[in-house]
Amino acid sequence: MEHGTPDAHEASLSFGQRLQLLRQRRGMTRDVLAGLMGKSTSWVKAVEKGRLGTPKLSVLLRLAEVLRVRDLAELTGAETLPIDLFTGPGHTRLSAVRAAINAVPMLSMREAPPVAHLRARLDQAWRARHSAPNHREVLGSLLPSLIADAQLASRQASSGQDRRAAQGILAEVYALSQFFLAYQPAQDLLWRVAERGMVAAQDSGDPHAIGVGSWLMAQAHRDAGDWDAADLVTTQTVEVLEPLVPDGGPDVLAIWGALRFEAGYTAARRGEIGAAWGHWDAAHEAAQRLPTTYYHPVTSFSRVVMGAHAVTIAVELRAGGESVRQAENANANAIPSRPRRARHEIEQARAYHLDSQPDTALAVLDAAHDAAPETIAYNGYARRIILEELDSSSARRRSRAGDLAVKVGMLI
Template structure:
């Protein structure tokens, strides 16, 4: 009988063995992983077989990013250095949001708010999120009551039409919740709202609600390393929209464009250059047909966002020169949402860092921190760049990174 495969948390494993387990779990070849970290396939093999020792911190961080690992201790086995990469700190309002999501609407006797009233509150919550630099704090204040009231409305509605409308609002409330929960130490909660959002959206029968839920589910699968599942969700939802969206409204058209880009994003993660840019082109064609100033409140899909999306595609393909060209062309001020603008600036910083321009990358991260501190604090890519620069021998760059790390809360946990 064959021996069971070792688990990555086995304390007796060498670094190379852990690396091989994590790589194969994600279905990556040595060449693919090597390309993501700027090395050769033979280098990865040498590390995995123990001919090369554990890399320095900068390469450890790149490997963890490429493998979408939440903690360096999973890769090194050293529990004394639990550096969280893609998980930021738990927000002070996370327990209240968790409590609201765990509430039982059937156990209360109060009457639900009208669905139209909930929709108005939800629209205001999206607008407030986009305008606030401290968007997680804002959402943390608004979400508990909005979650409980929306769950109650979906539970109490009598007519089929009212129930479908309530479920559509509830699905979008779960979507808003995902923006708050993402990159916090609450993966169980993230998957719970992802799946609840899809169930509520399907119950509503609303194409826009289904598209939004699928867009977020595809991201959750991709960020967990399950690219096949992300592709399946994206392609199936696009088929549904294309089959039933005759006379498509602008929001449904926008969610279709957002899903097309998500397919390109996943293709870029795979290293599929033609497919990645082909999907971007298809999404851009959708964007060009939208009203000039239109901005989708959930996905940010719009004409303004396509430059930012191009930067992301180039960065994920590890194309340094192309990343910088796209970063120089994309104007962040055209994006009306503060958190999404900061996210774009982080992607620009990734481009400059990939192109060996660390000073420019740090400058852009400083701008992102001014735009939305709660975006950069929770963003794994920003954290990786700053942590890597803290290990830099150039004292000036190290001091600059240290100041930014302090602002991001990396030095205080």
């Protein structure tokens, strides 16, 4: 490029220049990147200035994870290395879900089902998602008709009250859709659903629906690397919900707590230790105020999930010993949702891998595959660990990683 900010895809850029550019785009100082990598600031500077060459694959993969680089070619400049770390395969039901989202409901002449009927179907869909090992397959079969009917109900509502109720259902259907779309090659669709869900939630006037829409929007911003936008969404929504928490019931308290954790997650990504654990503490206090058996169907926020959240905070802060301590204290079997349990086990595997315990990390990934194969198949962190261990100096670990790679569809 002749003018403006250099493009990380420019072939003429050195590895060090690419690293510096991507670091600056994430708003990271060298000190922060060094801390997240477990390296010295002088190491980061030496790599960026070209005094050290391109790191080995394991370090490249860690850099890609920390910087949220989706394709290693963006970091290395090697067009022969197009490894997309954070996108899984396109599901066979993706096209049907896309068609339902893109359909124009006003063109349909059929009558929409009652909101109560949609509510019952939506509750059943959430239960199915949490109990199924192949949860994307289950959601992909349910979503097309749910999306179409919820859009129709919103369009055909005859009164303001009915329309607000229908909009609340539609917002939650879009939330369910985001769980299906996440980590698939459909980022345009994911953003469309996130934005539509937020609009529907606001139109419903339901604080809980607004909280859920914001929770999902914050995740979309953070996964896209826009941490400032994620912070803005969580901060504003927490402030709006806070005065409603005392009288709002368990659902409002749970979504408020879930948003506080999301703020902590983003702070951990920034390397802000105090802020990250401060938000976790606030979320934990909220969880303790919930009934013992309560489990939020969208966010999984509950007492039992806070241990899993602690593992995530420690891992994102690159605190190896602390992340293992939290992993060993958190009981995966207590989490009733199979995909959420598998996600927690992937976070545990990240902790062990960060702490240089790769054998344990691979064993935990095996457990995650047993809990919910579709979760690990679409999870970039799991794929990164497997990819790194395929390059291990240990033949035993290479073999075990190879078996996992076949299981999750990385190798055929």
